[in-house]
Amino acid sequence: MRHLQLIAAAALALAAFAAHAQSVAFTFDDGPHISDGPRLNAEQRNKAMLAALAKHKVKAALFVTAGNGANKPEGLAFARAWGEAGHVIGNHTMTHPDLHKIALEDYQRQILDCDRIISPLPGYQRWFRFTFLREGNTPEKRDGMRSFLAQQGYRNAYVSLDTSDWRLNDKLVEVLRKNRDADVSAIREAYLSHVRQRALAYRALSQKLQGRDIAQVMLMHHNLINALWLDDVITMFKEMGWTITTPQAAFADPVYALAPDRPVAGQSLLLSMARALGLGKFEGWERLVDDGDYEIAALAAKGL
DSSP: OHHHHHHHHHHHHHHHHHHHSOEEEEEEEEEOOOSOOSSSOHHHHHHHHHHHHHHTTOOOEEEEOGGGTTTSHHHHHHHHHHHHTTOEEEEOOSSOOOTTTSOHHHHHHHHHHHHHHHTTSTTEEEEEOOGGGBOOSSHHHHHHHHHHHHHHTOEEOOOSEEOOHHHHHHHHHHHHHHOTTOOOHHHHHHHHHHHHHHHHHHHHHHHHHHSSOOEEEEEEESSHHHHHHHHHHHHHHHHTTOEEEOHHHHHTSGGGGOOOOOSSOBSOHHHHHHHHTTOOSOTTGGGGSSTTHHHHHHHHHTTO
């Protein structure tokens, strides 16, 4: 009897640990691009990302910027492949405008125009992700968008774990355009280090703000760097002991029901919460807003 009690207690402890273990959901913005690039063409990039997710049995979300290709048959087929593979299809506007620079009505029209293209796709959800994670630089835009999303039945598809993969992707493409066969192992290492640093920093911030590990929603992009090394990124998180969850499960965390009260809303939900609470320049904040400057400088020192 005592042995069975110990087993039951261990099982409960394990279940409690699993319930509170750090988890992360993978989401990708701006895709699918139909322009070819170095190393991989558009179709190869799309297939490589889907293959990496399938290998690890990860279900993700793709936030479609329709003007990048989904408004054409070949790009729509790329997006459809994500839905058919069990991934969520979300809305990221038609042409990726900056809400801070265009009229509120024009921004909302971009969302509705994109929706008409992607809504017939398998996996479609009424999820919207703000471009540049900017939710309005005036109270009128901020409140106007919150009202619009509620009226249209959209979820604000917040990001908690923001990465600057796009910046390192730009460097990768720059190097490979000069020499398709260039050794880019240093960029790979910089990328993995960058994602790890952001993950640990945002985990620490969630503990500071919420007193616990939240289910992190990570922002990445539909690009070459992930086509080449998404497999490595997922493996790294597993080796760190993190659980890979679905975007649906992550968004069930109550933290994603919050709407930080800030005059200029946006950025990572966690960073926005920190600023709404007046944390100011807390320890490590500069590495969360540097757009990958640290890694780019390190690569420059290596001649890249």
